[in-house]
Amino acid sequence: MIDRNHPLPINRQAKAVGVSRGSVYYLPRPVSDYDQELMRRIDHLHLDLPFAGSRMLRDLLKQEGYRVGRKHVATLMKRMGIEALYRKPRTTKPRAGHKIYPYLLRNLSIDRPNQVWAMDITYIPMARGFVYLAAVLDWHTRRVLSWKVSITMDVHFCLEAVEEAIERYGTPEIMNTDQGSQFTSQAFTGLLKEHDIKISMDGKGSWRDNVFIERLWRSVKYEDIYLRAYDSASAVRTGLNRYFNFYNSRRPHSSLDGQTPDQVYFNSLPQTKAA
Numbered sequence: 001m002i003d004r005n006h007p008l009p010i011n012r013q014a015k016a017v018g019v020s021r022g023s024v025y026y027l028p029r030p031v032s033d034y035d036q037e038l039m040r041r042i043d044h045l046h047l048d049l050p051f052a053g054s055r056m057l058r059d060l061l062k063q064e065g066y067r068v069g070r071k072h073v074a075t076l077m078k079r080m081g082i083e084a085l086y087r088k089p090r091t092t093k094p095r096a097g098h099k100i101y102p103y104l105l106r107n108l109s110i111d112r113p114n115q116v117w118a119m120d121i122t123y124i125p126m127a128r129g130f131v132y133l134a135a136v137l138d139w140h141t142r143r144v145l146s147w148k149v150s151i152t153m154d155v156h157f158c159l160e161a162v163e164e165a166i167e168r169y170g171t172p173e174i175m176n177t178d179q180g181s182q183f184t185s186q187a188f189t190g191l192l193k194e195h196d197i198k199i200s201m202d203g204k205g206s207w208r209d210n211v212f213i214e215r216l217w218r219s220v221k222y223e224d225i226y227l228r229a230y231d232s233a234s235a236v237r238t239g240l241n242r243y244f245n246f247y248n249s250r251r252p253h254s255s256l257d258g259q260t261p262d263q264v265y266f267n268s269l270p271q272t273k274a275a
Contacts, residue, residue, distance in 0.1 A: 031079075031129070038068060039076050040125045044226070046082050047218050053084035080123040081132070081153055081180065098184035104174055104200035110140050113265050116200075117145065117172040119162070120213045121153060121182065122220075127231045133220075133240065134158050136165040137213050139176070141268065142253055143261035144216070144244050145169055149237050155182045159191055166195060176200040176210060219247065 031039070038061065045052060045060055052060065054074040061068055077083060110116050116139035124133050134157050135147040146165040150157035162175075175197050177183035183201070192199050202210050224243040230236045252258045 033128075035076060036125070036129065038066060038073075039080055039123070039130065041066070042073065042076060042080065042082075043123055043125055043221070046077075047221060050214075051084055080130075081121055082123065098181065098186075099189070100179055100184060101189075101199040101201045103176075103203055104198060105139075105176055113138055113141050113143075113268050114170060114172045115140060116174045116176060117165070118176045118210055118213045119158065119183070120178060120210060120217070121158070121180065122217045124149070124221075124225055124236055126233075126236060127229045131233050131236055132157075133236075134161045135213065135216065136161050137216060138172075138261070138265060139212060141261050141265040142212060142216070142256065143248055143265040147240065147244060149233055149240070151233065153180075153182065155185050155187050158182045158188060162188075162191060171195045171197055174198045174200050176202070178202045178210060219251075 041061060041064065042057055045057055049056070049060075054070050054077060057077070058068060058070045058073045061073070105116065108116075118137045118139050119134065121132055121134045124131050132150050132153050133147060134150070136145045137143070138145055145168065146161045148157040148161040148164075175192050177200075179201050182188060189199055220240070220243065224239060225236075228235075228239055230239055247261070249260055249262045252260060256264050
């Protein structure tokens with residue numbers, strides 16, 4: 001994917017294959033073939049059974065013939081960036097300097113484009129290995145505004161996705177995310193504050209607080225990723241570009257009365273009056 005001995009600069013290689021420029025300078029620890037297989041199964045099980053924690057996932061994997069302990073399942077879940085979707089007592093404190101912001105969407109009427117954007121990261125399995133996908137979604141219209149692929153879950157590709165969405169569509173009133181370290185980092189919250197965007201964060205482990213982007217991940221994986229078995233990050237990027245174009249412009253949504261996200265997004269924008 002990235003050849004560190006190639007005469008072409010690394011940042012230009014990253015752009016060519018469609019991965020975050022910030023992530024290519026980090027060398028991730030290798031993952032065994034068996035762990036990659038486990039991660040693919042955990043990803044499937046998590047989409048179908050989002051309430052399943054490491055203990056239940058361990059037992060489900062054992063039913064399928066996998067030999068794995070609960071602690072190892074928990075380690076893989078952490079690496080994949082997933083957790084069981086239920087409320088639980090808060091037993092840990094945010095990392096020093098990382099403020100947790102309140103959830104602003106409860107009882108809020110969201111009735112127009114660019115009122116609320118949502119953002120999240122998900123694990124994307126490949127034929128061998130895996131990458132991470134970050135996407136920015138318009139809450140009202142379900143339109144995917146921008147997305148980036150990275151080999152690590154660092155903050156850089158999240159910043160790039162937000163910056164691209166702002167450059168193309170302006171700024172939302174509110175950005176909603178979960179409490180992941182990428183989104184609580186000073187770099188991420190600072191970017192939002194710089195653009196006067198209010199910051200909203202889900203209750204930890206509460207899928208309902210960011211339900212539409214969770215539904216997006218399910219659609220992406222069952223309608224594209226699991227059917228393709230992409231063999232490289234560049235292939236993932238090409239495939240996702242095709243899929244998101246379909247998702248935005250052609251895929252009807254029952255929640256949008258059979259319309260596409262593009263139709264609702266662009267038809268709902270304020271019309272510019274002629275001079």
